[in-house]
Amino acid sequence: MHQTSPSTPSHTSDPQLSAQSQPQPELTPPAVLAFHDFLRAISQTPHLHAKFLNTLSFLEYIGSRKILKSQRAENITFDILSHTAEEIRHAQAFKKIALKMSQGKVESYSSEHLFCGAEATLYFQAIDQSAAARLSQPDPWTNYLLTTLLIEERANQIYPFYEHILAAAGFPGYLKTIVREENSHLQDIAAEISKHQPLTPELLDELRAMEDAAFQRFTKALQQELLQAS
Ligand SMILES: [Fe+2]
Numbered sequence: 001m002h003q004t005s006p007s008t009p010s011h012t013s014d015p016q017l018s019a020q021s022q023p024q025p026e027l028t029p030p031a032v033l034a035f036h037d038f039l040r041a042i043s044q045t046p047h048l049h050a051k052f053l054n055t056l057s058f059l060e061y062i063g064s065r066k067i068l069k070s071q072r073a074e075n076i077t078f079d080i081l082s083h084t085a086e087e088i089r090h091a092q093a094f095k096k097i098a099l100k101m102s103q104g105k106v107e108s109y110s111s112e113h114l115f116c117g118a119e120a121t122l123y124f125q126a127i128d129q130s131a132a133a134r135l136s137q138p139d140p141w142t143n144y145l146l147t148t149l150l151i152e153e154r155a156n157q158i159y160p161f162y163e164h165i166l167a168a169a170g171f172p173g174y175l176k177t178i179v180r181e182e183n184s185h186l187q188d189i190a191a192e193i194s195k196h197q198p199l200t201p202e203l204l205d206e207l208r209a210m211e212d213a214a215f216q217r218f219t220k221a222l223q224q225e226l227l228q229a230s
């Protein structure tokens with residue numbers, strides 16, 4: 001996963017290091033750079049930023065609800081309960097910052113309290129449905145693994161950067177636990193997926209490309225909304 005601070009380049013060359021010993025900088029994909037730009041921009045306007053935080057809370061809530069709804073009771077394990085509980089706590093943590101930032105205004109998930117709430121739902125649905133469409137027969141457990149992998153990969157790409165943005169906005173340390181737990185979810189899911197032979201690297205790459213397209217649509221909607229609201 002690529003992590004950068006908001007103002008620091010991801011890689012600085014050191015003349016003391018030989019060319020051989022220098023690690024190759026990992027390039028930040030354009031879609032992620034565009035999202036970083038959006039985060040920097042919206043953080044300048046607290047009442048809009050609070051709504052966006054509430055949208056992230058909404059996405060975390062959707063994630064936790066989908067985990068539970070996707071599994072029959074006999075398949076619910078301790079790990080699934082833990083994962084669901086942590087996603088609910090993430091929803092709560094984002095809501096807490098959103099409420100502080102808006103002086104208690106963005107209480108609900110109604111559209112006037114969200115920033116691109118409908119587009120956030122579309123983003124999640126696109127991933128869920130694409131994962132389901134790639135399976136030859138309905139399989140809630142595999143669908144859960146695939147959807148979660150894609151969401152966790154994106155969360156791990158975005159949240160560490162957003163942590164810096166929030167610190168600069170006066171909310172330092174608020175995402176520390178979330179960042180740690182999302183990383184742990186990703187490790188767990190990746191380990192689980194590696195046990196499933198039918199999940200080929202080609203299929204995973206295809207799904208990642210689909211998620212990236214959905215993420216770009218979401219980012220574009222966020223940018224347009226910010227332009228109109230500013
Ligand atoms: Fe989460």
Ligand SMILES: [Fe+2]
Nearest residue numbers: 152181182185
């Ligand atoms: Fe997670």
